[in-house]
Amino acid sequence: MSGKDVIIALDFPTGTETMAFLDKFQGQTQKPFVKIGMELFYAEGPQMVREIKARGHKIFLDLKLHDIPNTVKRAMSVLSNLDVDMVNVHASGACDMMAGALEGLTRADGTRPLLIAVTQLTSTDAETLKRDLLIDTPMADTVMHYAQNANKSGLDGVVCSPLEAAIVKEGCGADFMTITPGIRFAGGDVGDQKRIMTPEKAAVSGCDYIVMGRPITQAPDPVAAYTQAMQEFVGV
Numbered sequence: 001m002s003g004k005d006v007i008i009a010l011d012f013p014t015g016t017e018t019m020a021f022l023d024k025f026q027g028q029t030q031k032p033f034v035k036i037g038m039e040l041f042y043a044e045g046p047q048m049v050r051e052i053k054a055r056g057h058k059i060f061l062d063l064k065l066h067d068i069p070n071t072v073k074r075a076m077s078v079l080s081n082l083d084v085d086m087v088n089v090h091a092s093g094a095c096d097m098m099a100g101a102l103e104g105l106t107r108a109d110g111t112r113p114l115l116i117a118v119t120q121l122t123s124t125d126a127e128t129l130k131r132d133l134l135i136d137t138p139m140a141d142t143v144m145h146y147a148q149n150a151n152k153s154g155l156d157g158v159v160c161s162p163l164e165a166a167i168v169k170e171g172c173g174a175d176f177m178t179i180t181p182g183i184r185f186a187g188g189d190v191g192d193q194k195r196i197m198t199p200e201k202a203a204v205s206g207c208d209y210i211v212m213g214r215p216i217t218q219a220p221d222p223v224a225a226y227t228q229a230m231q232e233f234v235g236v
């Protein structure tokens with residue numbers, strides 16, 4: 001799976017609201033790539049994943065696993081039974097945990113979804129890094145170090161902000177994927193995001209995928225907002 005794409009974050013509290021949202025995209029030949037996060041998964045469980053997959057969407061299952069290596073390995077082995085395209089862990093769980101995740105996720109026939117590590121959340125800025133997390137290293141260096149750990153643990157890429165996409169590519173290679181939330185249209189409401197960029201600028205920063213939630217899900221016309229994001233980021 002490769003090529004630039006926009007991933008819509010389905011941050012809804014119920015399956016009913018999620019399906020009503022996805023119904024708006026029924027007319028599209030190419031169904032949008034979507035992300036199922038903690039809110040929807042905890043509310044509706046694995047059946048929601050199956051239903052959305054049956055509608056023809058690619059799925060990023062964003063549960064951000066972060067625990068001891070054995071627990072993460074076993075949880076990933078359960079998730080590997082779901083037909084998703086991408087899953088993630090927190091890189092701060094460290095290398096043994098990431099290696100365990102990879103092992104657990106890999107099915108008996110050798111296939112597996114893409115495995116991505118979250119570096120520093122896009123809601124974290126340099127001040128929070130220092131004040132709350134006691135990390136004195138500059139943001140870009142921290143993200144790069146986490147990305148290198150993920151790379152040497154055999155993962156496929158990282159979640160970072162678009163601001164760090166270029167340096168991650170430089171340090172880990174062009175094929176190492178960058179999945180970037182913190183995306184806002186020019187002049188849009190920033191909300192709780194701190195490290196942000198427009199889809200247009202993210203396209204030239206080397207991001208492989210952008211993740212957008214509220215700018216699309218809360219837009220008066222979500223299909224128009226998604227179309228704008230695709231035009232800015234992918235150029236179609």
Ligand SMILES: O=C(O)c1cc(=O)[nH]c(=O)n1[C@@H]1O[C@H](COP(=O)(O)O)[C@@H](O)[C@H]1O
Pocket residue numbers: 009011037062064088118120121122123159160181182183191193211212213214215
């Ligand atoms: O792993 C993620 O997807 C993620 C990592 C991160 O650092 N920042 C981040 O915002 N996300 C997710 O990306 C989505 C962003 O949503 P909006 O801020 O509404 O566009 C949410 O579903 C977050 O859970």
